[in-house]
Amino acid sequence: MAFIDYYKILEIDKTATEAEIKKAYRKMARKYHPDLNPNDKIAEQKFKELNEANEVLSNAENRKKYDQHGENWQHAEEINKQQSQQREYSNAGGRYDNSQFGGQDYSDFFESVFGSGGSGRQRGGQRPFKGQDFNAELQLDLKDVFEENKRTLTVNGKNIRLTIPAGVENGQIIKIQGHGAEGQNGGPKGDLYITFSINNDANFKRAKENLYSTIDLDIYTAVLGGDITIPTFDGKVKLKVAPGTQNGTQVKLKGKGFPVYKKEGQYGDLYVSYNIAIPTHLTEKQTELFTELSKI
Known part of the structure; x- marks a missing residue:
């Protein structure tokens, strides 16, 4: 999988604030939304990339991992753990005994755990990882949530039909299991988190x-x-x-x-x-x- 520069996708600097990320995403998502570009495969792919970039950079924790580890950001905990163990050995004046890894070099062992360059290829001993979670915002008027409502939401190029219960509140977040990114190495799909932005009626x-x-x-x-x-x-x-x-x-x-x-x-x-x-x-x-x- 080729490395994707999420900052470049959103046309922002690495120092961009959370508000600037949100503004850039909304502006470009409107431009490349499938509803405005029917049968346009290039716009569809661009829209998917925008969603992927926003999912990572709009989450402070994920953004930190991405800045540190690039395309391997989803495996940051495992990478940091292995690096920490390596430092402990070095600080103790020792070195890795590759016999504990079945005769493999450390780099070979590391690759067998995480894959080569984050490619996601199935390999012997490679751990499964849950897919990336997606986040989306759905804007509604107050009258839209007075009764049960059905809406179609486009996330990462896929249409998801939702049944919205009456009484949903502004800022409320619901999770739709299994509608995130594909898992790696046989791992489960990620989840979709939807935040409701409800415009209050002027009379109430x-x-x-x-x-x-x-x-x-x-x-x-x-x-x-x-x-x-x-x-x-x-x-x-x-x-x-x-x-x-x-x-x-x-x-x-x-x-x-x-x-x-x-x-x-x-x-x-x-x-x-x-x-x-x-x-x-x-x-x-x-x-x-x-x-x-x-x-x-």
Whole structure:
């Protein structure tokens, strides 16, 4: 397998910050996305390389291993262990006795464990390694996760159909087993980790399964009371306003919030705060009536 320079793939410097890596990946992923380049094999391959580069460099631990070991970064622990053992022998004034490795030179033994140049060829005594994990971000609107949702996600050139449970939260990560990179030497596939980025609706603020909204209430209804119709996430409802309602009063509508994640039929509550609107541009008659009220 030829060595791939992940920094070159993303067109960034080795000193790039996490934010710069993310920005570069998003920009280039949009450019080479299969949906925008149908039947373009070059764009498809480029998209795969971009995903692979992002999977490694966006993970601080993996990036450190890659910077140290290049194409063999997935075997960093084993490499460091063997190097540490070699240093211990050297510091003790000794040397490796290759008889303990069946007469092999140290380099031959090392190659039999890790393969030649990370090629992944099956060889006698070579250990299996789990494939690389993939990470992906899925952007949704709040309304998209109010009910169970089905989406197709393209990861490393492959389409994966997902069933997204209702109530998924912003920043939540789910794992899909076996949808990462191929394992090496007969090892299992890696996993796919999906991070949900959920844009909150402007009319509702979400806190886990509860929703919050602010409703403008005219001064007459606030003073005298009455019925109003307000929006909820699953339609409009009628709400009774008590006479003498004060600005900032909050009422709770039980069960009118967001679905509880993976608890079918359970919902949070909707908290409605009243913002009493003071009338402007009064007519002469309205001014006269307010003046009379003020004198009582």
